[in-house]
Amino acid sequence: MPIVAKLLVVYITLGFPSIERFKEFVAKAANIGVDYFEFGILPKYAKYDGPAIRRSYDYVRKLGIDTKEVLRSLKSILKDTGNVIALTYLEDYENNFEHLLKELVNAEISKLLLPDLLIDYVDLYKSYIEFAKKMGIDLTLFVSPSMPDKLIEEVSKESKPFLYYGIRPTTGVQIPVSPSILVKRIRSKVQSKLVIGFGLDENEISEVLNAGADGIAIGSAIINAIEIRVDEALKVISRVRGILDGHR
Amino acid sequence: MVIFDKKYIDNIIPKYWYNIIPDLPAPLPPPLDPPEGPSRIELSKKILPSEVLRQQFTIDRYVPIPDEVIEKYQIIGRPTPLFRAYRLEKLLNTKSRIYFKFEGALPTGSHKINTAIPQVYYAYIEGIDHVTTETGAGQWGSAVALAAALYKMKATVFMVRASYEHKPGRRALMEFLGAKVVSSPSNLSRIGREILSVNPSHPGSLGIAISEAIEYALENNFRYVMGSVLDVVLMHQSVIGLETVKQLELIGEEPDVIVACVGGGSNFGGFAYPFIGIYNGGKKIRFIAVGSKEVSKFSKGGYRYDFPDTAKSLPMLKMITLGSEFIPPPIYSGGLRYHGLAPSLSLFINKGVVEWREYSEVEILEAARLFAESQGIIPAPESAHAIKAVMDLAREYDKEGESKVIVFNLSGHGLLDIENYSSMMKRYAKAS
Numbered sequence: 224m225p226i227v228a229k230l231l232v233v234y235i236t237l238g239f240p241s242i243e244r245f246k247e248f249v250a251k252a253a254n255i256g257v258d259y260f261e262f263g264i265l266p267k268y269a270k271y272d273g274p275a276i277r278r279s280y281d282y283v284r285k286l287g288i289d290t291k292e293v294l295r296s297l298k299s300i301l302k303d304t305g306n307v308i309a310l311t312y313l314e315d316y317e318n319n320f321e322h323l324l325k326e327l328v329n330a331e332i333s334k335l336l337l338p339d340l341l342i343d344y345v346d347l348y349k350s351y352i353e354f355a356k357k358m359g360i361d362l363t364l365f366v367s368p369s370m371p372d373k374l375i376e377e378v379s380k381e382s383k384p385f386l387y388y389g390i391r392p393t394t395g396v397q398i399p400v401s402p403s404i405l406v407k408r409i410r411s412k413v414q415s416k417l418v419i420g421f422g423l424d425e426n427e428i429s430e431v432l433n434a435g436a437d438g439i440a441i442g443s444a445i446i447n448a449i450e451i452r453v454d455e456a457l458k459v460i461s462r463v464r465g466i467l468d469g470h471r
Numbered sequence: 472m473v474i475f476d477k478k479y480i481d482n483i484i485p486k487y488w489y490n491i492i493p494d495l496p497a498p499l500p501p502p503l504d505p506p507e508g509p510s511r512i513e514l515s516k517k518i519l520p521s522e523v524l525r526q527q528f529t530i531d532r533y534v535p536i537p538d539e540v541i542e543k544y545q546i547i548g549r550p551t552p553l554f555r556a557y558r559l560e561k562l563l564n565t566k567s568r569i570y571f572k573f574e575g576a577l578p579t580g581s582h583k584i585n586t587a588i589p590q591v592y593y594a595y596i597e598g599i600d601h602v603t604t605e606t607g608a609g610q611w612g613s614a615v616a617l618a619a620a621l622y623k624m625k626a627t628v629f630m631v632r633a634s635y636e637h638k639p640g641r642r643a644l645m646e647f648l649g650a651k652v653v654s655s656p657s658n659l660s661r662i663g664r665e666i667l668s669v670n671p672s673h674p675g676s677l678g679i680a681i682s683e684a685i686e687y688a689l690e691n692n693f694r695y696v697m698g699s700v701l702d703v704v705l706m707h708q709s710v711i712g713l714e715t716v717k718q719l720e721l722i723g724e725e726p727d728v729i730v731a732c733v734g735g736g737s738n739f740g741g742f743a744y745p746f747i748g749i750y751n752g753g754k755k756i757r758f759i760a761v762g763s764k765e766v767s768k769f770s771k772g773g774y775r776y777d778f779p780d781t782a783k784s785l786p787m788l789k790m791i792t793l794g795s796e797f798i799p800p801p802i803y804s805g806g807l808r809y810h811g812l813a814p815s816l817s818l819f820i821n822k823g824v825v826e827w828r829e830y831s832e833v834e835i836l837e838a839a840r841l842f843a844e845s846q847g848i849i850p851a852p853e854s855a856h857a858i859k860a861v862m863d864l865a866r867e868y869d870k871e872g873e874s875k876v877i878v879f880n881l882s883g884h885g886l887l888d889i890e891n892y893s894s895m896m897k898r899y900a901k902a903s
Contacts (some may be wrong), residue, residue, distance in 0.1 A: 270503050274510040280648040342500050368530040369492055369499035392528060392786075396513045399525040408530065 229467040230385065230438025232418050234310070234380070234405035235445055236263040236279040238288040244450040245293070248453045253423035255457060256291040256464035258438065260415060261336060261383070263292045264311035271338045273395035275423070282322060284341055294330040306384075308363050309333040313351070315343055320351070329415075336363040336387065339377065351382050362386060368405050387440060390423075395443025397422045406434035425466060432470040473553045473570075483550040483721075484541060485713040487533035490706045491740070491815055494748035496531070496822050499702075499814055502786035503643045503776055511786040516687055518695045519786075520593035527703040533748075534706065536589070543621055549710065551576045553718040557613070558845040565865040566874035568797070570724070572715045572742065573848070575884030576642055579644070580850060581806075582738050582882045583614035583698060585705035589700075590696040591618040591626075601625040601693040605655065605680030607634055608849075609641025610806060610883060611698035616650035630684045632675035640887060654687040655680040659687055662782060677808070678781020678795065685784045699735025700779050700813050708741020711880060718744050718833075727750040727875035728864055732856040732882060733760045733827075734806040736813030742880040744815075747824065755766040759864070760816065761856040763807040764834075765800045766791050769820065769827040772812070779811055803832065803891035806853040806883075823891040830859045833899050838862055839885065839892070852891055853884030 233252060238245050250259060263269075269277050285292065296307070309332050316323045327335060328390060335355060340348055341364060352362050364382035366375045367389050379386045390405045391398050406419060419431045420440030428439050439464060449456035475483065492499060504510045526534060538542075556569040559854040574582035594602050602619055605628070606612025619626035628650050635642060635654040645652045655675045656663040659800055660683040666673050674680075688695040696703060719726060729746050730737040739760050762769050768791055777792040779785050792811040800809035812820070821824040830838075835852060838859035843849045844900060850858055857879045868875050885892065 268504075268506050271501065275503070275511060277504075288767050332695060342498055345498055367498070367501060368528065369495075369501060370495060371495055371498065374498065393510070393512050395506065396516075398512065398516065398528060399526070400528055405530065 227450070229432060229470050230416065231460070231467055232259045232261060232299050232420070232438060232440035232454060232465055233257045233445055234261040234276070234442030235449070236276065237265070237290040237445070238283045238286070238293045239279040240282065240449055241286070242293055244444060244449065248456055249297075251453070251457055252460055256462060257459055259306040259308055259309045261308045261442070262294070262441070264294070264309055266312040268314070269340070271393060273393040275395045275446040281373050281433065282450060283338060288378055291326055293327065294332070296309040297330065307332050309337050310336045310338070312339050313337040315338055320354065321358070321453055324355055324360050327441060328359055331361060334361050334384065336364055336365060338365045341366060342372070345374070347448070348450045350426045365389060367392075372409065372412055374391065375409050376414070379415050382415050385418045385437065388417060388419050389421035390419060391421040396419050397424065402427045403430045405433040406431045406436050410435035426466055427461070428463065428466050429470070432467070439463070473555055473579050473718065474703050475718065475721055478632055479677040483714050484544055485536065485710055486541070487535055488706045489532055489713055489745050489749060490529060490532055490702070491748045492702060493526065493530050495818060496814060496824060497818060497819060500789035502788055505783070505787055511784065514784070515786060516886065517689055519697070520590060520599070520694045522593040522597070522892050523590055523703055526706065526769055527701055536599070537592065540589050540592055543581060543592070544710065546621070547578050547584055548576055548589075550714045551711070553715060554846070556846055559842060560865075562841060562845045563862060563865050564815040565867050565869050567865045568724070568874070569861060569865060570719070570876070571879045572711060572878070573882045574711060574880060574882045575848065575851065575854070579613040579617050580884050580887055581610045581614070582708060582711060582741065582880075583611045584617060585710050585741065586698070586704045586737065587614035587618035587696065588612070588621065588897040589707050591615065591622055591624060594694040594696070595622045598693070599692070599694050601627070601691065602699065603627045603629070603688040603693050604696050605629045605677060605684045607677045607680070607808065609632050609634060609638055609887070610652070612652070612701070613641060613644050613648070614868055615646040617647040619650060620648045626650040628652050629657065629680040630689070631655055631677060631680050632673065640690070644887070649903060654743050654883060657683060659789065660675050662686060664824055676781060681780040682782030682784055685780075685782070689867055699737040699809065700811060702813065702815055704737045705740030705744065705813055708737045708757050709745055710740040710821060712743060712745035715742065715878065716750055725754050726756055726875055726878045727754055728757045728759060728877045729878065730759045730860050730864070730879040731815070732807065732853050733762045734853060735809045735811065736816040738880060738882040740749050740813055740816055743825070747819070758824050759860055760820065760827045761860040762827060762829045763856065764829040764831040766793065766808055767829055768810065769829055774777040774821050776819060777811060778806070788814045789817065790814050791820060803888070806851070807856065827841065828860050830856050832895060836892070836895050836899060849889070849892075850881055851885045852888055854880070854882045855885075857881070
């Protein structure tokens with residue numbers, strides 16, 4: 224049986240902390256074991272994100288960075304890195320979803336994660352998946368423990384390239400939860416790769432992998448580290464990659 | 472009272488609380504930090520006992536009740552009795568059979584103690600020796616005072632000044648149990664001092680009292696305990712419904728209708744959720760939440776994100792709400808004045824799983840009197856809303872020639888509210 228490496232998904236706000244450092248980070252991180260990047264496109268209200276990611280959005284907003292322009296300028300790097308998932312809130316694109324998808328297609332990005340899709344638009348999620356698919360974009364679906372088991376099972380079939388399971392109510396805030404119980408509960412129901420995120424510390428990474436996760440996502444830790452130096456963020460990635468590789 | 476063989480009594484108290492989150496019909500929107508200001512979600516780690524916070528976000532359907540909590544449940548008189556309301560049935564001349572679970576039999580006169588005990592216990596095992604909370608009419612404050620006394624902990628209760636001055640009985644009860652009762656707004660918090668500097672005779676509000684209790688807990692590394700709205704509170708209250716499921720089973724009854732009054736939703740959720748989520752009887756049950764017409768959150772509230780507290784110190788919740796700035800009219804059912812509704816119950820209402828009714832104070836006054844005269848128990852004004860709905864339902868079924876089993880939660884007795892009834896009688900005597 225082939226040994227399958229665990230997935231490392233890294234979130235970074237597009238253009239944070241500056242366009243140059245962002246590009247430097249992405250180029251270097253791609254070579255040290257990141258499987259997927261999530262690029263956060265500045266939303267009006269990052270309602271399901273925690274303090275670190277919100278701070279990064281505020282910073283990018285204040286700098287006046289045109290994040291979509293950054294996205295378009297990334298083509299050369301993205302060709303090397305490949306696996307990029309754009310992340311933003313559907314709330315901002317209710318009336319111009321097609322436009323967003325076109326922007327992504329132009330930037331040669333083929334995956335999109337909308338954290339509010341199954342929370343605020345649950346009755347419409349199938350039509351959004353179909354519409355995006357027609358435009359050449361796969362949706363990476365985000366689920367949380369407070370969603371019915373049946374829904375998680377149902378959407379897991381549609382989620383590409385993995386299902387993102389946020390085990391806390393917000394990113395980067397370590398509310399006490401029981402990670403292994405949460406993962407075990409849905410593992411058998413999820414019919415795609417299962418990636419766990421939201422406030423994981425290093426002990427919890429092992430815990431969720433032992434419970435059956437296919438990978439983990441980190442975001443707030445990267446934001447906190449890259450604010451110091453790009454190298455600090457790269458160190459976080461190396462450390463986490465090491466933990467993941469220990470679980471092959 | 473329905474008499475149960477002694478051998479069943481210990482089995483009636485559940486060993487697990489029931490958490491309805493995994494059985495909800497749709498995703499429960501998560502708590503939210505507002506666009507501006509510090510993360511309330513992060514702050515809640517310092518406000519609530521850690522295990523309470525963990526339980527708030529658990530998706531386990533059954534959460535074990537610690538032995539130490541079960542022991543206290545037994546001490547305070549759980550299981551509470553189930554009554555058949557024979558004389559009310561006779562008074563209504565109804566073909567329906569009416570039962571009620573009597574939470575007013577508990578020492579502080581209401582169901583509130585069911586969650587006060589575990590919340591205080593979880594603070595206690597964390598090594599905290601002092602809890603804080605707020606109280607309006609005094610039911611929740613009394614429950615916390617008793618729970619703290621049972622664990623030999625200190626409690627500071629911020630009591631809305633209007634109640635502090637006009638409800639000396641409730642205040643005395645809390646003080647008798649060892650709690651420190653503070654008239655809110657007070658000088659113990661920044662927000663209290665600010666309010667008093669502008670208006671030294673400010674009458675206070677529940678929102679201000681919550682803010683003071685939270686701030687006082689944060690500054691002193693105490694823990695704050697919350698009386699309603701949070702899912703964890705509804706889960707602790709599930710002892711009511713779980714016991715009732717068992718009690719009805721022992722007498723071979725299956726409910727057709729489940730009724731309870733609603734303030735923040737802990738009484739309704741605790742009573743009804745086990746019937747909604749796990750009860751496996753043969754009938755399709757109607758669930759009816761009863762609120763106040765004067766605080767008409769069902770008919771006039773919106774389903775949206777809002778703060779559970781006026782000071783906006785806690786994370787926003789998606790709920791049916793009249794707005795955290797809502798100033799309730801001076802009705803005497805203090806427990807129903809709250810502006811919002813627990814997120815899970817809001818979802819059930821929104822999806823049409825739970826029906827609602829609203830009654831005015833004058834309507835419930837009459838229902839309370841009829842109930843007291845027929846069953847001998849003076850109900851809390853809040854619970855009288857459920858009684859009024861039950862009376863109407865029985866009449867409606869009779870008109871349709873149907874006989875149903877109607878079960879409601881009598882969440883509290885009204886002996887400590889007798890002055891409120893007296894005031895209501897004067898108010899409505901004048902009106903008529």
